[in-house]
Structure formats: C-alpha cells, structure tokens
Amino acid sequence: MFQIDNQSKIPVYEQIIKQTEEFVLKDILAANDKIPSVRNLSSTLSINPNTIQKAYSELDRRGIIYSSPGKGCFICEQAKRIISEKKADNLKDLELMVSEFKLAGINKEQIIDCIEKIYQQ
Amino acid sequence: MFQIDNQSKIPVYEQIIKQTEEFVLKDILAANDKIPSVRNLSSTLSINPNTIQKAYSELDRRGIIYSSPGKGCFICEQAKRIISEKKADNLKDLELMVSEFKLAGINKEQIIDCIEKIYQQ
Amino acid sequence: MFQIDNQSKIPVYEQIIKQTEEFVLKDILAANDKIPSVRNLSSTLSINPNTIQKAYSELDRRGIIYSSPGKGCFICEQAKRIISEKKADNLKDLELMVSEFKLAGINKEQIIDCIEKIYQQ
Amino acid sequence: MFQIDNQSKIPVYEQIIKQTEEFVLKDILAANDKIPSVRNLSSTLSINPNTIQKAYSELDRRGIIYSSPGKGCFICEQAKRIISEKKADNLKDLELMVSEFKLAGINKEQIIDCIEKIYQQ
DNA sequence: GTGGTCTAGACCACT
DNA sequence: GTGGTCTAGACCACT
Numbered sequence: 001m002f003q004i005d006n007q008s009k010i011p012v013y014e015q016i017i018k019q020t021e022e023f024v025l026k027d028i029l030a031a032n033d034k035i036p037s038v039r040n041l042s043s044t045l046s047i048n049p050n051t052i053q054k055a056y057s058e059l060d061r062r063g064i065i066y067s068s069p070g071k072g073c074f075i076c077e078q079a080k081r082i083i084s085e086k087k088a089d090n091l092k093d094l095e096l097m098v099s100e101f102k103l104a105g106i107n108k109e110q111i112i113d114c115i116e117k118i119y120q121q
Numbered sequence: 122m123f124q125i126d127n128q129s130k131i132p133v134y135e136q137i138i139k140q141t142e143e144f145v146l147k148d149i150l151a152a153n154d155k156i157p158s159v160r161n162l163s164s165t166l167s168i169n170p171n172t173i174q175k176a177y178s179e180l181d182r183r184g185i186i187y188s189s190p191g192k193g194c195f196i197c198e199q200a201k202r203i204i205s206e207k208k209a210d211n212l213k214d215l216e217l218m219v220s221e222f223k224l225a226g227i228n229k230e231q232i233i234d235c236i237e238k239i240y241q242q
Numbered sequence: 243m244f245q246i247d248n249q250s251k252i253p254v255y256e257q258i259i260k261q262t263e264e265f266v267l268k269d270i271l272a273a274n275d276k277i278p279s280v281r282n283l284s285s286t287l288s289i290n291p292n293t294i295q296k297a298y299s300e301l302d303r304r305g306i307i308y309s310s311p312g313k314g315c316f317i318c319e320q321a322k323r324i325i326s327e328k329k330a331d332n333l334k335d336l337e338l339m340v341s342e343f344k345l346a347g348i349n350k351e352q353i354i355d356c357i358e359k360i361y362q363q
Numbered sequence: 364m365f366q367i368d369n370q371s372k373i374p375v376y377e378q379i380i381k382q383t384e385e386f387v388l389k390d391i392l393a394a395n396d397k398i399p400s401v402r403n404l405s406s407t408l409s410i411n412p413n414t415i416q417k418a419y420s421e422l423d424r425r426g427i428i429y430s431s432p433g434k435g436c437f438i439c440e441q442a443k444r445i446i447s448e449k450k451a452d453n454l455k456d457l458e459l460m461v462s463e464f465k466l467a468g469i470n471k472e473q474i475i476d477c478i479e480k481i482y483q484q
Numbered sequence: 485g486t487g488g489t490c491t492a493g494a495c496c497a498c499t
Numbered sequence: 500g501t502g503g504t505c506t507a508g509a510c511c512a513c514t
Contacts, residue, residue: 011503011504011505012504012505013504013505022224025224025225026224037485037486037487038486038487038488039485039486039487047505047506048505048506048507048508049487049506049507049508050504050505050506050507050508051504051505051506053487053488053489054504054505056487057487057488061424066249067486067487067488068248068249068486068487068513068514069253069486069487069488069511069512069513069514070485070486070487070512070513070514071248071485071486071487071513071514072485072486072487073486073487076249083225084225084226087221087222087224087225087227088225088227090218090221090222091222091227091231091232091235093218094215094218094219094222094232094235095235095238095239097211097214097215097218098215098235098236098239099239100146100208100211101208101211101212101215102239102240103143103146103147103208104146104204104205104208104209105205106208106209106212108236108237108240110212111212111215111236112233112236114212114215114216114219115219115229115232115233115236116229117216118216118219118220118223119219119223119229127429127431127434128429128431128439132432132497132498132499133498133499134498134499168499169498169499171498171499172498172499175498175499253512253513253514254513254514255513255514264466267463267466267467268466289514290513290514292513292514293513293514296513296514325467326467326468326469329463329464329466329467329469330467330469332460332463332464333464333469333473333474333477335460336457336460336461336464336474336477337477337480337481339453339456339457339460340457340477340478340481340482341481342450342453343450343453343454343457344481344482345385345388345389345450346388346446346447346450346451347447348450348451348454350478350479350482352454353454353457353478354475354478356454356457356458356461357457357461357471357474357475357478358471359458360458360461360462360465361465361471374488374489374490375489375490376489376490400500400501400502401501401502401503402500402501402502410490410491411490411491411492411493412491412492412493412502413489413490413491413492413493414489414490414491416502416503416504417489417490419502420502420503430501430502430503431498431499431501431502432496432497432498432499432501432502432503433497433498433499433500433501433502434498434499434500434501434502435500435501435502436501436502
C-alpha cells in the first residue's frame, strides 16, 4: 500500500502523511477503516516505529485519523472533508507559482493547456 | 533591496538566491549590473558572511552571476534566459499540484479563473 | 445507559467509572441498585470484558459498588457520599484553572458570570 | 528556569510546553527572546534531546516559538496573544468542572469564595 | 497486540 | 553550534 522513497528529500514521515491523505481522497481508505498498526507498518516498510508514530501523531492532530491505544488507528469521519478543504486553501500556492511563470515569460495558453490535459484524464 | 524573513522555514541562503533571480526576471537587475559585495550585504542584512557567500557561490554555479576578484559580483549576460528556462521546467510541479486539486474535487473553472486573474494584472 | 466514545482519548474503563459515578450523583443509580453484569455490558457496548472488569474492580476498590458472587454488582450504601467528598477535594483543580485564567487576563466577572449561569440552570 | 517533575503523570514534553507558555504569560519570555537550545536544555535538565525537540516542535506548530536551524529558537511576536486566546477557549472546561461541583452538592458560595481568593492575590 | 513516551546516539543541512 | 530526521530499543498503560 505505502510506497516509501528513501532517496527523496521529503522526510519519510511526511511521505506517509501525504500518502494516507491521498488514499482517503481516492476512497481507498474510508471513515472508520483501520490503518496498519505502528509496528506492522514499521516492519512492512522496514522503517523505525518512531517514524511511523510521528506520522500517525500528525495525522491524528489534523483530524485525519484517531488513535486508540490498545486498539489501533482509524480514519476519522470527517477526514475526507478536512483534506479537501485544506487542499482548497492551497489555491494561493497555485497563484504564487503562476505569477512566477508569468514573470518567466511563459504564456497563459501553455499553462491552460497543461490544466486541460489533467482534467481530461 | 533584499528582504530576509528570519522566521521563514526557507534557509536564508535560498531566500537570497530566489530574490536575486526574481530581480533579474523583473529587470531590476540587468546584465553586468553590480550586486552588493558579500561584506556589504552581510552587514546590511545582519547575516553571517558565510551564508551570503553560499548564496553567491550557488548563483555563480548556475551562471546567474560572475565574480571579478577585486571588483565585485555582477549579473551574467545570459542570467535572465537561464532563469526563465529553469522556470519552464517547473511546469511539472504545476501538473502535480493541479492533479491534487482535481482529486480534492476542485473544478477546472475555479483553477482557470485563478490563472486568468493573474495574467490580467 | 452507558455511552462510550471510542474516539475519546480517555480510556474506556475510565469512561465507565466516570459515568457510573455520574449516574449515582444524579440519582439514576441508588444504593443497592443492580448494575449490568460484566458480560452483559461487554456485549451491549461491544467492549472487551477485561475492560469492563477493570472498571468494576476500580469502582469496588473505591467503595462505589460491591459484587455478590453469583448475584451481580450493586451500588454501595455510601456511594453518593464517597463520590461527593472526592469531588470536593477537586476544588484545588479549580483553583489551578482559575489562576491560569487570571494570568491570561480573563477578568473575575467573566468567570463568576459563567458560574452563576450554571447554578441557575 | 524550567522545573521538570519526573514523577508526574504529565509527560515531560508537555511540562516543557506548559512552562514555556507560562513564562510568556508572565512576561519572563518576550517576543523574539531566544530560548535555550535543544542540546543546552537537554543537558541542563538531563533529558533526552528528542524529548526537548518534541516540545519545541509542538510550540512551533502552535505559533508560540519559531525555530531557525543553525540559529536557535525564538518567541513569536504573537505568542502571548495566542496563548491568552487559547486559555479563554478553556472557559468551557471551567463550565464542565463547575457542573460537576454542582452535582456533588457543593454550593455556589464555596466556589465563588475560591475565585475571589485567587483574584485578590 | 496497540499506541505513547522516552533514552541513546547518529547524521544532515544551515549558520 | 543549531534544529530536524531517523534508527534501535525499552517500558508503560490499555485492550
């Protein structure tokens, strides 16, 4: 399920967070689904349990999962909504990126083509 | 000229690189213009000279500036072209970002509106 | 009767203890009333019997319930008195909390209003 | 400066968070003040650097401190405001606690006396 | 078994 | 020197 790239500049714990959120958006993980235990994922991915723990703690804090010591970790009811809303906030990042493309002399049509292409998939 | 945000998570040396490139794109710095010396910028911004040096070395490596020992640092002839071309490569980042917006259920029109807005400015 | 919140950070066995004490204070459970058996509650709430047992053992230790082997568990004669007295000890917790409100610049009137409101209900 | 109680049920990292916030409220730490480095505090308190790091990360996330790798950790401009506002939100906790005192038969005067006492200090 | 905390110690990039 | 990430491994309470 999870795919970790040890060569990546992105910390392992962030890769786990990102992929978990991705799975929720893609309906691979639904509300109240159990996600792998810290130890289980740790041995599957050959990653230290502390690193998994760090990822799960952050997901818990964000309201994506809830963790019950002794039982396991589960997807929150509102997980998908929370992730979608956070993503929407990132439209500002898009604005920033596009402003730089404009400065670099990339024309509007090139950018819009790129977007059309993705939404046609 | 340079604006350093000490609270930012972006390393100071990267902030200097980014702003220098920004100035070139905006024609604030043109080919063969002199940029502040390491010592000058170090004292103006209250930043360790090693940090400035690191930024300038990287700009040099990228072909954005050249240094004439005893005279100072200057913008390269091809600086603007190099920066623009590198930016174009970043269209892949845009694709990635837009794919995630699509997953999060943001519709195409919202994104295109955002782009139109920037190009009208 | 019992309402268990699996998403809560409070352990299930503590939730059971707290709610039992709450029921006694509110006269929903009176002296010598029978409370659900471990097995019964375990299946009603879909909770491991060990967890229920742990809660009941602690309530027994505190003198809130007593168990008659073969008959079941019952509320102690002195349960309400014991719980009330323990609560009174918690005035120190109130003092601590109020000290922090004072530090945070919340004025006395705001706090007293809040208390009046509750006692008027 | 920091006082850690190893016997306490409260995790060490939470004690550090709480005390840092306390120092800000009491104006012992002001905006842009440098707080002890991870390693420094680790050796002063004889606590593992990871534990300090965990506390500082959380303070950073809350906007109480900002950390600059290579420079250190500093109190945020808005730290005091953020902590005070968060404390104000906790009036709900007070309501909960007072409701329980009411149930336990503690009369209003006793509680108000307790509050008057603290505000007179 | 399950998550949460913590120690011990390494390595990295940034200053 | 400074914070950030990570491995290795222990111990605890809860289930």
